[in-house]
Amino acid sequence: MKLIKLNASVTASNEQDAEALRARMKEAGTLLVNVMSSPGSGKTTLLSRIIRDLSDLKIGVMEADIESDVDARRIEALGAKSIQVHTSGMCHMDAGMTAAAWEAMETKDLELIFLENVGNLICPAEYDTGAALNLMLLSVPEGDDKPLKYPLMFQKSDALVITKTDAMDFFNFNPEKCRQSVLKLNPDIKIFPVSAKTGAGMDALESYLRESLREFT
Amino acid sequence: MHEMGIVLHLAKTLDQTAEEHKLTAIGKVVLQVGEVSGIMTDLFTDAWDYFKVRHPVLKDSTLVLETIPAVTWCDHCKRTYETVKYGKTCPHCGSGETWLQQGNECVIKEIEAE
Numbered sequence: 594m595k596l597i598k599l600n601a602s603v604t605a606s607n608e609q610d611a612e613a614l615r616a617r618m619k620e621a622g623t624l625l626v627n628v629m630s631s632p633g634s635g636k637t638t639l640l641s642r643i644i645r646d647l648s649d650l651k652i653g654v655m656e657a658d659i660e661s662d663v664d665a666r667r668i669e670a671l672g673a674k675s676i677q678v679h680t681s682g683m684c685h686m687d688a689g690m691t692a693a694a695w696e697a698m699e700t701k702d703l704e705l706i707f708l709e710n711v712g713n714l715i716c717p718a719e720y721d722t723g724a725a726l727n728l729m730l731l732s733v734p735e736g737d738d739k740p741l742k743y744p745l746m747f748q749k750s751d752a753l754v755i756t757k758t759d760a761m762d763f764f765n766f767n768p769e770k771c772r773q774s775v776l777k778l779n780p781d782i783k784i785f786p787v788s789a790k791t792g793a794g795m796d797a798l799e800s801y802l803r804e805s806l807r808e809f810t
Numbered sequence: 811m812h813e814m815g816i817v818l819h820l821a822k823t824l825d826q827t828a829e830e831h832k833l834t835a836i837g838k839v840v841l842q843v844g845e846v847s848g849i850m851t852d853l854f855t856d857a858w859d860y861f862k863v864r865h866p867v868l869k870d871s872t873l874v875l876e877t878i879p880a881v882t883w884c885d886h887c888k889r890t891y892e893t894v895k896y897g898k899t900c901p902h903c904g905s906g907e908t909w910l911q912q913g914n915e916c917v918i919k920e921i922e923a924e
Contacts, residue, residue, distance in 0.1 A: 594837055594922045594923065594924050595922070595923060595924065596920055596921075596922055597827070597831060597920060597921050597922075597923060598919070598920045599827065599918045599919065599920055599921060600917060600918070600919060600920075601823060601827075601917065601918045602916070602917060602918075603816055603819055603820045603823060603841070603916045603917065603918060604816070604819045604823075604916075605819075605823050606819055606822040606823045606826060607819050682814075683814065683815055684812055684815070685812075685815060687815065687819070715812070715848070716812050716815065720815070741898070777906070777907070
């Protein structure tokens, strides 16, 4: 027996897969956006709104869930290319699964693909999916204390979308307190308060997505 | 659920290592796990025993877990403290301007193999 010193990250193989996928998607001219949040924060509703508003772009959605295809059917009804990924009990998507889902979409023509990750504020933050942009959603009813409880996801995200701002009057959500604690964790994060229902704040978020697409490809 | 994902990646990484170093059998695998990495060590070892038999190189391996204590650095008073005991607030000066210095790792330190 010989001793081999490795000092390698356990997820080293995933990190390699993620880098490879990012390079291939850049070549194809596709921006992959990893969308993370807790269940019920409004991921599918937000994406439906974006698909309608950015109708000049070719958009696809990967729906990752442990069960069912209700989200994929909602997206398909809007005319966007969508694919349902079942994670067979796994609490997150990794780069290998994401690459397989992209292959299964059978098109390399899309400009923007949203990966709707499993609803969970913990595990998805720990795995690089190969996305070029990490977007996190926090809905007003969840409360402004989430950055304190789940710091990693706020640290890993490029942008935070605060959803359901139309419900602000009914909940004890302090936007300034939330902003302060998020910036403490991640000084570079962009914050977009929106309501997919009324359309408030959607312009800024959609311009940011267009700009990110231009910069990446 | 979470442990299963990590175990799958660990097995894949070790398979690649075995190929690179032309190893036929891996014995001991020493893993360093941070105190606040969220990994449940009992569950992790169970998951490992379940998966290792599917990989010929790994079937007789044993997992040894070493804990890395969690330490937080305070930006305000420039001192460190035990994360698990005090959390986000510095016990020396009460500041919240604190950062985890170590304790979130999951690293393969070394392996014994032939």
